[in-house]
Amino acid sequence: MLQKNIGYRFNHLDFLYQSLTHRSTNLSHNERLEFLGDSILNLIISKFLYDEFLSKNEGEMSRTRSNLVKEGTLSDIANQLGIGSFINLGLGEIKNHGFLKRSILSNALEAIIGAIFLxxxxxxxxxxxxxxxxxxxxxxxxxxxRDEKDPKTKLQEHLQKFHLPLPKYELLKSVGYDHEKQFTIVCKVFGFRKSDHFITIGTGKKYKEAEKLAAKHMFDKIVNYHF
Known part of the structure; x- marks a missing residue:
């Protein structure tokens, strides 16, 4: 199941097992694989940004890369892949719900990268x-x-420039079980001359993701609007 989620079938399961073994177990753990995986991840994401964003300079690409490889991002991906329930932890970390910790999840994901590479x-x-x-x-x-600023921040600053009310975000619906929920958020902007308001919708697996996408759609919709 985990290999299917990851998208790779191991030839040697020992690599996978070690990548999922935390140092709290006092066994052969995943820190060396994590070191290797961290370097590989930075290389892959750097290449993606270099190929994808031809107009970005070094500083802009560095900031974007930091966002894509930071602990919170990696732990979100690890959760999406269902890695937490497969991590081998020592008794202390089990009691402390270590499988939910961002640091442990992100480190395990980097270790899996190293394991797949080897x-x-x-x-x-x-x-x-x-x-x-x-x-x-x-x-x-x-x-x-693709945007350095958070879409909600960009939208808010754009509206403030024209002295318009801040956008309102409302939960339209959430569907699915807790581990695979899908949120749909409505973004509303008021204060236009020719229309009472604009509405856009964003959908995501996290509430904040859905909000950001709704804000991005709104910004794209009104950026060329003549107030």
């Missing part, structure tokens, strides 16, 4: 495909990486 015979193309599939399935990360 298991595939150090095939960089294989691990590149796996990583980019993770990010494409977490589509908001790729889409939102």
């Amino acid at each position: 298991d595939s015979g150090s095939n960089i193309k294989t691990i590149e495909n796996v990583i980019m599939n993770w990010y494409r399935n977490h589509a908001d990360l790729i889409n939102l990486s």
